[in-house]
Amino acid sequence: MQLRVRSITYLAEDINGYELVDPRGRDLPRFAAGAHLDLRVAGYLRQYSLYNDPAERRRYCIAVLRERNSRGGSQYLHERLRAGDRIDVSPPRSDFPLDTTALRHLLIAGGIGIAPIMSMVADLRRWRAEFKVHYCTRSPGKTAFHRELQSLAADGRLCFYHDGGDPARGLDIAAALRAPQLGTHLYYCGPGPMMEASAEAAREWPPENVHYQYFTAAPKRIxxxxxxxxxxxxxxxxxxxxxxxxxxxxxxxxxxxxxxxxxxxxxxxxxxxxxxxxxxxxxxxxxxxxxxxxxxxxxxxxxxxxxxxxxx
Ligand code: FES
Structure with missing residues (x-):
């Protein structure tokens, strides 16, 4: 599909939100919470998770972190793409869906990994499902959706963790995932070290209750x-x-x-x-x-x- 960039929004330090719409204002193909799009940018296909409410039919919203070692994708989106431009986009693909049979949902987001979790939270709120989100970033300034998530934090369904770059000061993932409760499903998405710590801590969980999505490669082997x-x-x-x-x-x-x-x-x-x-x-x-x-x-x-x- 070719979509138009309707708006570009500052979400946090080095993170922009891009709102993509059909140029003729038509409905877009439906997507499931946790889905992502492939964007053709600067000669590469890049994958970005959708963060908006899956009930919305007129727009896709993606959050893009400007990566230091960008091969051109995030740099292009941050520096060259403008509102009004057109961009080639695949239909949404879902490989990180919510499990609708779960009794409760435990979600862990690290940095830009909050994007798929945001769309999941929209569904979970609508379903009045029981859930809890742990959201880890370096600082409030690097926390996308900080304001939007305040009400969830206020009612105890979301906790922010700002570690200043030292994981020891952030969420204790091992403790958070200890003793899995029957019927709880776990979802996690974040940077490599967080993914590794979550995978390690979730070893005792039933594998079918554990869902995750990488948005960067695991650290390369030696x-x-x-x-x-x-x-x-x-x-x-x-x-x-x-x-x-x-x-x-x-x-x-x-x-x-x-x-x-x-x-x-x-x-x-x-x-x-x-x-x-x-x-x-x-x-x-x-x-x-x-x-x-x-x-x-x-x-x-x-x-x-x-x-x-x-x-x-
Ligand atoms: S191109 Fe994505 S796994 Fe190889």
Missing amino acids: VDKDRPFRVKLAKSGREYDIPVGETIVEVLRRHGIAVRTSCELGYCGSCLTRYIDGKPDHRDQVLEANGRERYVLICCSRSKTPVLELDL
Whole structure:
């Protein structure tokens, strides 16, 4: 779809909100709480969670953090995109939905991870569901929706944590997730260290009650261990060297081979590729153990064997 940027709003330090509408004012496809859009920006596809109420049909709202090491996506949105511009957008996709059978919901948001949680909160309030939100940021100035969430904080359904950059001063995730109650579902979205701490603390939870969404890649594994390897493309028989510091996708692209990607960080699944021979060194956050027996995400994974043969 091509949508028009109706407004750009300052939400917090380095975080803007973008309101996207149909240029002719028509209703947009429905979305579920926790859904995201792919935006085509500066030659990349970028994923952003919707933060507005899923009951709204006339707009999609996304929050964008200006990333320090932006490859162009967030920088472009912050510096170049203007109200009135048009932008290419995919229909909403939902891979972080609320579980409607839950007795209660426990939600943890870190930084810009509040975006999908905001749309969930809209649904949960409408359903009069029992829920509690833990919202962690560095400071009030870096807290998007600080004012909008005051009423939830006042009635005890939301707690703010400002750690000033020191996680030890923020939410004690292990304590918050200790002793899961029967029927409680957990949702978390935030930066890598928060995701890791939540995953660790939720080990005792029933896996079907735990839902999460990465918006950045988990910290990359130690690069010292990386070794060069070769990929062989089964259909053409061609082989390419993958040096340390370059991904399979980057090398193939450099040789003019088109590969479908989106996040290029190992969390969206767009670059899923079947492998025929060799043993991948999986680095994604998408594939389950059985998927890893046949598939590899080539934007981030490497190879444990000298040659990895792909079904390409
Ligand atoms: S492009 Fe997103 S997982 Fe590879």
